[in-house]
Amino acid sequence: MTPEIQKDKRIAFIGAGNLATHLAQALYSQGYxxxxxxxxxxxxxxxxxxxxSANYTTSIKEMENFADIYFIAxxxxxxxxxxSNFNSNDRLLVHCSGSLSMDVLKxxxxxxxxxxxxxxFSKKRSVDFSxxxxxxxxxxxxxxxxxxxxxxxxxNKVIHLESSKRKSLHIAAVFACNFVNHFxxxxxxxxxxxxxxxxxxxxxxxxTAKKVQELNPxxxxxxxxxxxxxxxxxxxxxxxxxxxxxxxxxxxxxTSIFEHHKEN
Amino acid sequence: MTPEIQKDKRIAFIGAGNLATHLAQALYSQGYxxxxxxxxxxxxxxxxxxxxSANYTTSIKEMENFADIYFIAxxxxxxxxxxSNFNSNDRLLVHCSGSLSMDVLKxxxxxxxxxxxxxxFSKKRSVDFSxxxxxxxxxxxxxxxxxxxxxxxxxNKVIHLESSKRKSLHIAAVFACNFVNHFxxxxxxxxxxxxxxxxxxxxxxxxTAKKVQELNPxxxxxxxxxxxxxxxxxxxxxxxxxxxxxxxxxxxxxTSIFEHHKEN
Numbered sequence: 001m002t003p004e005i006q007k008d009k010r011i012a013f014i015g016a017g018n019l020a021t022h023l024a025q026a027l028y029s030q031g032y033x034x035x036x037x038x039x040x041x042x043x044x045x046x047x048x049x050x051x052x053s054a055n056y057t058t059s060i061k062e063m064e065n066f067a068d069i070y071f072i073a074x075x076x077x078x079x080x081x082x083x084s085n086f087n088s089n090d091r092l093l094v095h096c097s098g099s100l101s102m103d104v105l106k107x108x109x110x111x112x113x114x115x116x117x118x119x120x121f122s123k124k125r126s127v128d129f130s131x132x133x134x135x136x137x138x139x140x141x142x143x144x145x146x147x148x149x150x151x152x153x154x155x156n157k158v159i160h161l162e163s164s165k166r167k168s169l170h171i172a173a174v175f176a177c178n179f180v181n182h183f184x185x186x187x188x189x190x191x192x193x194x195x196x197x198x199x200x201x202x203x204x205x206x207x208t209a210k211k212v213q214e215l216n217p218x219x220x221x222x223x224x225x226x227x228x229x230x231x232x233x234x235x236x237x238x239x240x241x242x243x244x245x246x247x248x249x250x251x252x253x254x255t256s257i258f259e260h261h262k263e264n
Numbered sequence: 265m266t267p268e269i270q271k272d273k274r275i276a277f278i279g280a281g282n283l284a285t286h287l288a289q290a291l292y293s294q295g296y297x298x299x300x301x302x303x304x305x306x307x308x309x310x311x312x313x314x315x316x317s318a319n320y321t322t323s324i325k326e327m328e329n330f331a332d333i334y335f336i337a338x339x340x341x342x343x344x345x346x347x348s349n350f351n352s353n354d355r356l357l358v359h360c361s362g363s364l365s366m367d368v369l370k371x372x373x374x375x376x377x378x379x380x381x382x383x384x385f386s387k388k389r390s391v392d393f394s395x396x397x398x399x400x401x402x403x404x405x406x407x408x409x410x411x412x413x414x415x416x417x418x419x420n421k422v423i424h425l426e427s428s429k430r431k432s433l434h435i436a437a438v439f440a441c442n443f444v445n446h447f448x449x450x451x452x453x454x455x456x457x458x459x460x461x462x463x464x465x466x467x468x469x470x471x472t473a474k475k476v477q478e479l480n481p482x483x484x485x486x487x488x489x490x491x492x493x494x495x496x497x498x499x500x501x502x503x504x505x506x507x508x509x510x511x512x513x514x515x516x517x518x519t520s521i522f523e524h525h526k527e528n
Contacts, residue, residue, distance in 0.1 A: 018486065077495050099488075099496045119468055120475065120486050127471060133464040157464075165458040171500050171514075176451035176465045177472045178487030179517045180444045185481040185524065187440035194429040200397040200421070201440045202477055204383055207391060208441045209473035211384065213466055217449040222282065222384050223442030224363075231341050232363045236435050244523070249516060250435075253443045256513065260449065 006149045010035045012067035014060070014082060016044040018121035019096055020073035021051070026129035026154040028052040036066045047123075060086045069094060069150075071115070076100050083108045094147060098170030101163040102137050113138030113147045116166055117155070120177045133157040135166055186246065193243075218260075225257035270413045274299045276331035278324070278346060280308040282385035283360055284337035285315070290393035290418040292316040300330045311387075324350045333358060333414075335379070340364050347372045358411060362434030365427040366401050377402030377411045380430055381419070384441045397421040399430055450510065457507075482524075489521035 049056035313320035402408035
């Protein structure tokens with residue numbers, strides 16, 4: 001099989017959220033034909049369909065017999081429910097979830113797999129898909145080969161990873177992205193109480209991320225907790241007292257830093 | 265006063281750690297004369313001295329009468345102790361701490377202030393100092409003016425901020441940098457158990473930081489907690505059970521994301 005052969009396959013998207021939008025656009029820009037987009041929301045469906053010259057529908061039944069490959073990019077909890085109303089006619093089903101097992105698809109087709117791009121997607125922001133690590137899995141070698149060729153058309157970093165490991169990957173991504181972003185938010189909240197603008201944190205945030213592009217985060221750590229500077233930690237905890245559970249979070253994470261760095 | 269006049273002043277550094285190294289180099293590259301560097305560690309003192317063509321000493325007494333301006337860049341808990349053995353002869357003392365009040369200097373000179381660059385510094389990494397926000401404070405207007413001119417020579421973003429607000433700034437930096445970096449580390453630990461390399465997280469980490477260079481973190485949030493995806497959260501908590509206090513951290517931060525995003 002060659003990538004050209006894969007590109008003859010008609011692709012449909014079940015789901016039109018952030019991940020679906022970026023993946024569909026990446027495939028489309030590589031020459032794949034996106035035939036149809038389904039979303040419960042007509043606005044989302046039509047918006048994505050327009051970007052990739054596809055049709056769209058808000059009825060999952062209307063997706064049947066339309067494509068060779070169906071990418072399923074829904075909220076995890078919606079996957080079972082949507083597929084229960086969909087007859088795949090044994091076409092290739094590929095879900096894009098970090099945490100769902102591949103086997104959620106096994107009652108819906110005999111050919112199925114997973115393609116999980118590890119990135120945080122927002123519709124407003126364009127990303128260079130070719131640099132995103134893409135994790136794939138499939139029910140058999142032939143399907144894996146098909147998914148791998150598609151994945152390699154959009155990403156330079158394609159990794160075969162089984163479901164149980166992919167779940168850990170998703171947990172790691174929650175820490176490294178969602179929790180990190182929440183700490184940006186909490187930091188901004190601390191500043192806004194003193195009328196200091198979030199903008200002053202931006203160079204620090206960038207440098208913190210840039211540092212670990214070369215170093216590992218263990219070496220890169222700085223600040224009062226890793227220096228075991230109890231005076232500062234206590235004075236920060238005092239300052240945070242009464243502000244929601246900021247002091248609890250501060251204490252828990254400082255202790256965790258301390259524990260990790262004293263071990264070695 | 266003009267910047268040129270400030271550059272006639274001889275500068276000394278008490279402390280030769282990460283912050284001292286970057287600030288001294290930034291001043292030196294702007295034409296300031298760094299006359300002497302003190303550190304308890306001869307290795308640190310000589311290393312920095314070499315970079316800025318200065319002398320060095322490991323005896324704080326030998327710093328006396330050497331300079332017009334002393335920058336104090338020590339671990340907070342060391343400042344009082346080191347200064348108690350140092351006679352400033354009423355020269356300008358400027359500390360670089362985020363959390364120490366300006367007033368820790370008042371028994372050591374009549375002219376004193378603060379210059380706090382908000383950044384994470386590592387000796388191995390060069391940073392563009394001109395883009396680092398620098399927060400200044402001084403005992404009186406004249407001293408503030410002196411410190412401001414020096415600060416403006418090294419940074420394009422100089423902000424006057426009183427001690428109590430600077431403390432909040434430091435807390436915000438702990439969240440946005442040290443705690444964030446620790447989450448990079450925890451994410452890497454989750455992956456290493458499954459033999460997945462930290463490197464796969466690097467594009468995600470960069471994009472997470474880049475996003476908030478434009479958006480605010482509240483808008484930028486993605487992931488299971490902000491989607492209130494209880495299934496994923498429970499399955500992640502199950503997976504993390506027994507791994508130190510990872511489940512406790514996961515639960516606390518997910519709950520915090522939930523609380524912040526349900527409010528609005």
